[in-house]
Amino acid sequence: xxxxxxxxxxxxxxxxxxxxxxxxxxxxxxxxxxxxxxxxxxxxxxxxxxxxxxxxxxxxxxxxxxxxxxxxxxxxxxxxxxxxxxxxxxxxxxxxxxxxxxxxxxxxxxxxxxxxxxxxxxxxxxxxxxxxxxxxxxxxxxxxxxxxxxxxxxxxxxxxxxxxxxxxxxxxxxxxxxxxxxxxxxxxxxxxxxxxxxxxxxxxxxxxxxxxxxxxxxxxxxxxxxxxxxxxxxxxxxxxxxxxxxxxxxxxxxxxxxxxxxxxxxxxxxxxxxxxxxxxxxxxxxxxxxxxxxxxxxxxxxxxxxxxxxxxxxxxxxxxxxxxxxxxxxxxxxxxxxxxxxxxxxxxxxxxxxxxxxxxxxxxxxxxxxxxxxxxxxxxxxxxxxxxxxxxxxxxxxxxxxxxxxxxxxxxxxxxxxxxxxxxxxxxxxxxxxxxxxxxxxxxxxxxxxxxxxxxxxxxxxxxxxxxxxxxxxxxxxxxxxxxxxxxxxxxxxxxxxxxxxxxxxxxxxxxxxxxxxxxxxxxxxxxxxxxxxxxxxxxxxxx
Numbered sequence: 001x002x003x004x005x006x007x008x009x010x011x012x013x014x015x016x017x018x019x020x021x022x023x024x025x026x027x028x029x030x031x032x033x034x035x036x037x038x039x040x041x042x043x044x045x046x047x048x049x050x051x052x053x054x055x056x057x058x059x060x061x062x063x064x065x066x067x068x069x070x071x072x073x074x075x076x077x078x079x080x081x082x083x084x085x086x087x088x089x090x091x092x093x094x095x096x097x098x099x100x101x102x103x104x105x106x107x108x109x110x111x112x113x114x115x116x117x118x119x120x121x122x123x124x125x126x127x128x129x130x131x132x133x134x135x136x137x138x139x140x141x142x143x144x145x146x147x148x149x150x151x152x153x154x155x156x157x158x159x160x161x162x163x164x165x166x167x168x169x170x171x172x173x174x175x176x177x178x179x180x181x182x183x184x185x186x187x188x189x190x191x192x193x194x195x196x197x198x199x200x201x202x203x204x205x206x207x208x209x210x211x212x213x214x215x216x217x218x219x220x221x222x223x224x225x226x227x228x229x230x231x232x233x234x235x236x237x238x239x240x241x242x243x244x245x246x247x248x249x250x251x252x253x254x255x256x257x258x259x260x261x262x263x264x265x266x267x268x269x270x271x272x273x274x275x276x277x278x279x280x281x282x283x284x285x286x287x288x289x290x291x292x293x294x295x296x297x298x299x300x301x302x303x304x305x306x307x308x309x310x311x312x313x314x315x316x317x318x319x320x321x322x323x324x325x326x327x328x329x330x331x332x333x334x335x336x337x338x339x340x341x342x343x344x345x346x347x348x349x350x351x352x353x354x355x356x357x358x359x360x361x362x363x364x365x366x367x368x369x370x371x372x373x374x375x376x377x378x379x380x381x382x383x384x385x386x387x388x389x390x391x392x393x394x395x396x397x398x399x400x401x402x403x404x405x406x407x408x409x410x411x412x413x414x415x416x417x418x419x420x421x422x423x424x425x426x427x428x429x430x431x432x433x434x435x436x437x438x439x440x441x442x443x444x445x446x447x448x449x450x451x452x453x454x455x456x457x458x459x460x461x462x463x464x465x466x467x468x469x470x471x472x473x474x475x476x477x478x479x480x481x482x483x484x485x486x487x488x489x490x491x492x493x494x495x496x497x498x499x500x501x502x503x504x505x506x507x508x509x510x511x512x513x514x515x516x517x518x519x520x521x522x523x524x525x526x527x528x529x530x531x532x533x534x535x536x537x538x539x540x541x542x543x544x
Contacts, residue, residue, distance in 0.1 A: 021362035028183040031212035032106035040067035051096045053261035073104035075177035084109040091138040094261035098237045109184040112191045116238030121150040128155035135160040204401035205338045212248045214341035214395020219249020224348045229255035234284040240338045267291040271300045278304035285312030297326040314432040316457040317354035341395035356429040381423045385415040440469035442477045455508035461489040481515035493520040
């Protein structure tokens with residue numbers, strides 16, 4: 001399959017990959033037709049999707065079955081007047097129908113807007129009006145349906161709300177699907193994500209049809225998938241991470257996508273599923289690994305597991321070391337944003353450096369720039385940027401929808417500015433420092449939150465932590481740590497543990513970085529996609 005879209009399909013080293021990666025780009029690329037329907041023709045009986053839930057239900061779908069079901073769904077949506085360019089929001093949790101709806105909407109050249117089930121009425125109205133949503137396809141969950149119904153009077157563009165009850169009641173009467181005569185162009189908008197909003201209202205990130213092709217490298221190379229792979233990525237379908245790990249790249253590789261549809265995360269239950277279904281490849285945010293390593297992994301037969309990746313937030317080396325110790329598997333870290341596919345990564349030919357994001361993915365020209373726009377030297381902190389030449393890199397977003405000024409702020413002078421800080425070592429590996437807005441300036445020093453968080457995370461008491469700056473009359477700002485303790489440490493929360501953690505950080509990193517303030521909490525404020533909202537901690541402290 002991938003030989004249709006790459007000039008060279010096998011690589012012997014990172015250097016070979018970085019220098020020779022080149023896409024073959026058709027004029028009217030559509031993932032649903034050019035990849036999924038092609039698999040259905042070439043390998044109709046190959047298992048494409050293996051879905052189970054926490055109630056023990058199970059569904060298996062071959063590529064041929066996915067084609068038939070997505071054709072039927074496309075015909076149904078077509079009968080409702082949904083077609084090319086129409087924005088459709090999906091709020092489907094991890095239900096099996098999400099995969100069918102995604103493919104069906106691609107076949108219609110509609111614009112897919114995945115969304116989380118945790119949205120409130122305000123969130124839904126904001127999305128409906130900003131994106132002119134025409135239809136919403138959603139789960140039958142009373143909360144979700146209730147919030148949607150409350151939003152409808154303020155959502156004049158919404159013509160259809162398709163619950164799963166309605167979906168299954170009406171889809172059987174749909175006519176035979178006929179592929180629309182008008183093909184999409186590569187530059188047409190295919191999918192839009194609302195960013196997680198760590199500060200301010202979410203932005204609408206619009207991707208074209210080549211975004212799907214951009215994830216070929218995610219699944220085939222970063223996840224290192226083969227046709228016999230069974231891959232599990234932990235992500236809600238409302239997050240961009242879902243198409244990173246549950247959709248495009250995995251099916252370019254011809255792998256089986258494994259889905260565990262659960263209401264509440266439980267590390268023990270997840271590990272049982274990985275054992276039962278012989279998962280061979282796994283990807284999850286660092287938070288998931290933090291909970292996994294607190295289990296006794298020797299209790300589970302993970303002999304099928306051979307490759308693991310992580311992204312979403314920077315990986316603390318302590319988590320890497322513990323997971324390697326318990327499984328013998330190295331975690332291969334990657335970095336990207338809602339606006340990109342994988343931008344930096346630890347590829348199969350590379351030796352991982354614990355805590356490093358890896359090196360630039362060959363489809364992007366990544367650089368580090370100082371605030372004045374000049375290139376950084378090795379060891380110097382700067383902003384991660386992507387050079388954009390005459391042709392936009394495959395996988396880079398096309399715009400912030402309906403916000404040209406915001407687009408110009410992030411994309412100018414031949415660069416896309418990520419807003420993320422890092423430094424590069426002498427071997428070309430990149431090390432995450434944090435968002436530009438999160439950098440703490442204290443007594444003349446610039447302190448990245450992640451370096452302090454990494455030091456704190458090596459203490460056995462700490463499950464999660466967030467580092468922020470607190471205004472100080474003398475130092476400008478001082479470092480504060482907001483800490484979630486392990487359950488066996490909660491009764492020890494007090495001044496003695498504060499001093500112990502402070503001394504621990506002084507030993508692990510430069511002493512000036514230690515947190516002068518430590519607050520113990522039961523949980524950290526997070527976005528609906530699970531990212532820590534440091535801005536919320538800062539705002540709370542600034543009001544004191």
